[in-house]
Amino acid sequence: xxxxxxxxxxxxxxxxxxxxxxxxxxxxxxxxxxxxxxxxxxxxxxxxxxxxxxxxxxxxxxxxxxxxxxxxxxxxxxxxxxxxxxxxxxxxxxxxxxxxxxxxxxxxxxxxxxxxxxxxxxxxxxxxxxxxxxxxxxxxxxxxxxxxxxxxxxxxxxxxxxxxxxxxxxxxxxxxxxxxxxxxxxxxxxxxxxxxxxxxxxxxxxxxxxxxxxxxxxxxxxxxxxxxxxxxxxxxxxxxxxxxxxxxxxxxxxxxxxxxxxxxxxxxxxxxxxxxxxxxxxxxxxxxxxxxxxxxxxxxxxxxxxxxxxxxxxxxxxxxxxxxxxxxxxxxxxxxxxxxxxxxxxxxxxxxxxxxxxxxxxxxxxxxxxxxxxxxxxxxxxxxxxxxxxxxxxxxxxxxxxxxxxxxxxxxxxxxxxxxxxxxxxxxxxxxxxxxxxxxxxxxxxxxxxxxxxxxxxxxxxxxxxxxxxxxxxxxxxxxxxxxx
DNA sequence: CCCATCACG
DNA sequence: ACGTACGTGATGGGC
Numbered sequence: 098x099x100x101x102x103x104x105x106x107x108x109x110x111x112x113x114x115x116x117x118x119x120x121x122x123x124x125x126x127x128x129x130x131x132x133x134x135x136x137x138x139x140x141x142x143x144x145x146x147x148x149x150x151x152x153x154x155x156x157x158x159x160x161x162x163x164x165x166x167x168x169x170x171x172x173x174x175x176x177x178x179x180x181x182x183x184x185x186x187x188x189x190x191x192x193x194x195x196x197x198x199x200x201x202x203x204x205x206x207x208x209x210x211x212x213x214x215x216x217x218x219x220x221x222x223x224x225x226x227x228x229x230x231x232x233x234x235x236x237x238x239x240x241x242x243x244x245x246x247x248x249x250x251x252x253x254x255x256x257x258x259x260x261x262x263x264x265x266x267x268x269x270x271x272x273x274x275x276x277x278x279x280x281x282x283x284x285x286x287x288x289x290x291x292x293x294x295x296x297x298x299x300x301x302x303x304x305x306x307x308x309x310x311x312x313x314x315x316x317x318x319x320x321x322x323x324x325x326x327x328x329x330x331x332x333x334x335x336x337x338x339x340x341x342x343x344x345x346x347x348x349x350x351x352x353x354x355x356x357x358x359x360x361x362x363x364x365x366x367x368x369x370x371x372x373x374x375x376x377x378x379x380x381x382x383x384x385x386x387x388x389x390x391x392x393x394x395x396x397x398x399x400x401x402x403x404x405x406x407x408x409x410x411x412x413x414x415x416x417x418x419x420x421x422x423x424x425x426x427x428x429x430x431x432x433x434x435x436x437x438x439x440x441x442x443x444x445x446x447x448x449x450x451x452x453x454x455x456x457x458x459x460x461x462x463x464x465x466x467x468x469x470x471x472x473x474x475x476x477x478x479x480x481x482x483x484x485x486x487x488x489x490x491x492x493x494x495x496x497x498x499x500x501x502x503x504x505x506x507x508x509x510x511x512x513x514x515x516x517x518x519x520x521x522x523x524x525x526x527x528x529x530x531x532x533x534x535x536x537x538x539x540x541x542x543x544x545x546x547x548x549x550x551x552x553x554x555x556x557x558x559x560x561x562x563x564x565x566x567x568x569x570x571x572x573x574x575x576x577x578x579x580x581x582x
Numbered sequence: 583c584c585c586a587t588c589a590c591g
Numbered sequence: 592a593c594g595t596a597c598g599t600g601a602t603g604g605g606c
Contacts, residue, residue: 232603232604234602234603234604235603235604235605236585236586236587236604237586237604237605238604255585255586256585256586257584257585257586259585259586261586262586262587263586263587263588264587264588284587284588285588285589287602287603288587288588288589288601288602289589291601291602291603292588292589292600292601292602293589296601296602313599316599317598317599318598319597319598319599321591321598321599322599323598323599323600324599324600325599325600325601326600326601327600327601328589328590328599328600328601330589330590330591330599330600331588331589331590331591331599331600331601332589332590333589333590334589334590335589335590339589363591416596417596417597418596419596419597420596420597420598421596421597422595422596423594423595423596424595425594425595425596426595426596427596429595429596430596487592487593487594488593488594488595491593491594491595495595495596495597496597496598498596498597499596499597499598500597500598502597503591503597503598506591534590534591535590535591535598535599536591537591583605583606584604584605584606585603585604585605585606586602586603586604587601587602587603588600588601588602589599589600589601589602590598590599590600591597591598591599
């Protein structure tokens with residue numbers, strides 16, 4: 098199983114102060130790995146987790162290790178995604194990590210200051226209304242204040258039996274008391290400040306003056322990447338104030354930030370895998386897919402009959418399908434009755450019967466074979482499908498539905514990344530790929546190379562030939578927010 | 583160290 | 592009749 102080997106074998110060198118120099122200029126001494134003199138081991142005896150297969154393009158020795166690891170793994174690999182995709186991609190990721198991204202720390206410093214002021218005001222109001230001071234950040238203390246002192250109706254308990262004070266619970270309390278809303282407001286500001294505004298500037302590397310994330314190729318069970326130290330795949334965007342953070346992601350002098358993202362890639366993948374004619378024709382003709390879904394679910398004859406409420410509901414169904422949605426989950430998210438949600442799902446499957454087939458096929462496949470796989474053959478084993486525990490089995494079923502979809506989308510963008518990076522390097526362009534956020538690629542485009550944008554978009558759209566076209570939206574600007582179309 | 587919460591696709 | 596949508600990572604509280 099590829100993932101299992103890669104988890105242990107191919108973590109790239111850490112991008113701390115030391116290793117940037119290390120990566121660029123110093124070949125890894127082979128003796129560090131196999132020892133020397135009479136302690137010297139054969140290459141074959143080196144535990145896989147000590148091998149660093151692809152750290153430095155310029156170092157012969159790392160290349161040898163890379164080749165060695167390829168051979169070593171070849172005997173064990175079930176498929177060739179490792180060779181065709183993940184090994185080549187590891188070099189692309191190493192380049193992106195080393196390149197890093199510029200951060201406007203003055204902007205973030207000002208932002209932090211403004212956040213702190215607002216938090217201080219909220220804090221005072223909360224203490225006033227609660228009638229005492231307490232730690233707002235402590236769910237335990239907050240629970241006591243809200244549900245014992247103020248006698249507000251407690252919602253769900255957490256799984257450890259304590260009062261839940263999460264977003265869903267506090268929102269429902271909004272009309273009982275002012276405090277819950279103030280808490281929510283305080284939390285969102287606090288999150289922005291501690292996780293982003295304060296943290297990012299402190300991670301600027303002194304040598305490069307940029308921040309360097311780690312891309313982990315081996316943790317996500319679906320084949321997605323993960324980003325850490327810092328995580329640059331969860332930079333805020335959903336609210337007006339939070340997306341200010343994105344203004345701090347800026348290009349170096351003479352460049353612009355360009356962002357290109359796949360439109361509806363997971364739904365397109367479902368359309369392809371399930372071969373549902375309705376959905377394929379909707380994507381082929383470039384229709385508004387949520388409006389089209391609304392027409393089908395609510396049995397409307399004409400697109401002009403689709404209200405914004407229809408569309409909103411249909412969008413939520415489309416969103417939930419790849420997760421193995423339930424009537425309960427849909428009802429919760431839409432604030433509608435269980436019965437209405439159930440009816441919508443039934444109507445959906447009646448109109449998109451092949452999607453239902455896909456779900457049933459996935460469940461049957463995983464029960465028979467113990468795994469599911471993506472278009473390129475990446476596998477996820479789901480042993481819980483045999484569990485006597487109903488809950489674990491249900492989770493495994495939903496994961497079996499989701500992984501081929503999420504994973505195929507990951508395969509596609511990985512393939513695009515390899516071809517774009519190779520092309521940028523081979524042609525000697527100054528522009529570089531900086532970041533990947535699951536369905537989005539972010540570049541730094543040199544001012545003389547703006548013509549590259551349409552070629553990048555083209556390469557992304559032709560990364561895979563599906564039964565539906567792939568569509569990419571893109572934009573360019575003086576920072577990430579402006580670039581994100 | 584785990585838990586709860588919340589940021590993203 | 593069961594509990595409740597998939598995949599991640601960072602933070603602060605509290606034991």
